[in-house]
Structure formats: C-alpha cells, structure tokens
Amino acid sequence: MKTITVENIVRKFSLEVLTGHDQLHRVLKQSKVRRPGLEFMDKFDFIAIEHVQILGKNEINYLHTLTEEECKLRIGNIVQYDPPCIVITSNQEEPLGLIHYCVTENIPVLRTSDSTSEISAKLDAYVVKAMAEEIAIHGVCVNVSGIGILLRGKSGVGKSETAHTLIGRGHRLVADDIVVLKKLSPQTLLGSHNEKNKEFLALRSIGLLNVVRLYGRAAFQEETRIALDIELTKWEHNALNNDLELETKFTEYMGVQIPHIQIQLQPGRDVAGLIEAAANNWYLKQQGYSAAEEFVKRLEQEFDNCNSN
Structure with a gap:
C-alpha cells in the first residue's frame, strides 16, 4: 500500500x-x-x-x-x-x-x-x-466501447498487435506489457499503467509506438474498470470450440472475480472482432439478456411442443 x-x-x-x-x-x-x-x-x-x-x-x-x-x-x-x-x-x-x-x-x-x-x-x-491494494501483471489493458478488458497470453501470442487493431477501430489503449491492477472494492478492479509505459505500445518487428502521437488523444485512456479477462491461446484442433458455456468462468485477482474468456488463435481469425463481440455480449448480460439462455429456451420449447403433439 x-x-x-x-x-x-x-x-x-x-x-x-x-x-x-x-x-x-x-x-x-x-x-x-x-x-x-x-x-x-x-x-x-x-x-x-x-x-x-x-x-x-x-x-x-x-x-x-x-x-x-x-x-x-x-x-x-x-x-x-x-x-x-x-x-x-x-x-x-x-x-x-x-x-x-x-x-x-x-x-x-x-x-x-x-x-x-x-x-x-x-x-x-x-x-x-x-491506498488501494495493487499488483502488476504481464498483459495488455484496453477499453473497448467503454468496457475495460484485460488481454493475457504467452509472450509473442499477439496481445499488443490485437490492441493495435482495436485502436484502429476506435478503441483505447490503457497499458501495454505491464498492467497495474488496483482493488478498489471487493467487486471493483481498476486497470492502469505504471507511468513508464504510459501511451506506449510495443509491436514486434515495428518497435515502440506512442499511440497518442500517432492516433490522437482518443487512442489512450488513463485507467479503466476491468470487466473481462480474455486469454489469447494457440489453436487446439481437438478442443470443443462451439460450446454454449452457460456457466461463466472467472479469473481471480486479489479476491476480485472477473469473467474469463479464452480465445484460440488461428490464421485468418478476426481476433479484434471477437473481442468486440465479447465486450458487447458482456454488456447485454449486464442488462439481463443471454443469447445462450434464449437459445436453450427455444430448444426446450420446441421439445415440449413435439412431446405435446
């Protein structure tokens, strides 16, 4: 502290x-x-x-x-x-x-x-x-349509490149490489930079970029409340990638649970687009709507109709 x-x-x-x-x-x-x-x-x-x-x-x-x-x-x-x-x-x-x-x-x-x-x-x-309890973790923090997202994954998996693509789509960088997480309450986790990496984004083969100088003030945000923890991983051919996942998975930081999503990478996948979709889907869930639950209800209704005939 x-x-x-x-x-x-x-x-x-x-x-x-x-x-x-x-x-x-x-x-x-x-x-x-x-x-x-x-x-x-x-x-x-x-x-x-x-x-x-x-x-x-x-x-x-x-x-x-x-x-x-x-x-x-x-x-x-x-x-x-x-x-x-x-x-x-x-x-x-x-x-x-x-x-x-x-x-x-x-x-x-x-x-x-x-x-x-x-x-x-x-x-x-x-x-x-x-005075908040804080830790520093390896990752990238971005704000996508007002929703704070923590991007994690092994070194070289493409976290910074994905953040660069999101910036190009109008979203904001908070921190690259080192993300400072602060626990403001048992339910609130704040993501920020460590001052030294403020506004900087490191891209392999390109080097260090200052996103504010390149793309303007709208490309950067000082801090954001973390709503999603997204892990970028290599593609696994035998993994089940189209399950409904009705039960939310979580990652815990300093006792605060953050919804966790794993996105597997493969050439041609629009990872930035998937992250945008995840952010928008999280927002809908906060409003009380779940596409997966609605889909299951439709299946159950069709099943009940078949049994009644």
Missing part, C-alpha cells in the same frame, strides 16, 4: 495551508473523509479515528456562534481523534481559536475554494485509489 501524506493532497488539490507547514509529512491512514457531527458534542461513545476532517459551512457557522473557549473545546473533541489535517471549505474564515489550538496540537489546517461535497468527493476518490 502506498503512503499518502498531507503534502500529497495539498499539491494534488492546490489547498491553501493556513497552519502546520512543518507538519505536512503527516500520513493519511483512512480512505474516507469525515464531517464532524457528534465530535462537537461533549459526550459520545465512539468516533472513527485518524480521518481527514472537513469543516463545511454548517460546521463553520456553528463554531462562529461560540466563544473562543467553547470553540476550543469543540475543536478539541475533533483533535483527540488524531486527524491528519482539517480542511475548511468554500474559502470560509477560520473560527476563533482554531488556528492557535491546531498549532499547539501540530494539526495542519488547510483551506479550499471547493464546496464541501466537491472536496469530499475528490479526496475520497483520490485516497481510495492511492
């Missing part, structure tokens, strides 16, 4: 540092920000610790109604749960005693022009991604 500091979010979101310039090394340990509510009360049983605390208009307006001593008491209720920093939204004026108290307790106080909802969403999304 990567370490995120207060300085990282200051730079990322251009936050104004009101106090605590020498405390920006403090580490964020929780992936969700909080707005104080019960923290302003004198008695409460449990509050989650070590969260970035956001002071929006409601909180600031409330603190402005208090005396300096009362404000110090309420802020103390927040500070005792060790927030890495406190963020004031909407460029509001800091309440009485806040700066002095936070200087004493070594808590950085930051300010932003964003609204509470805006900065909360930005911080949550950034921190969740940055």
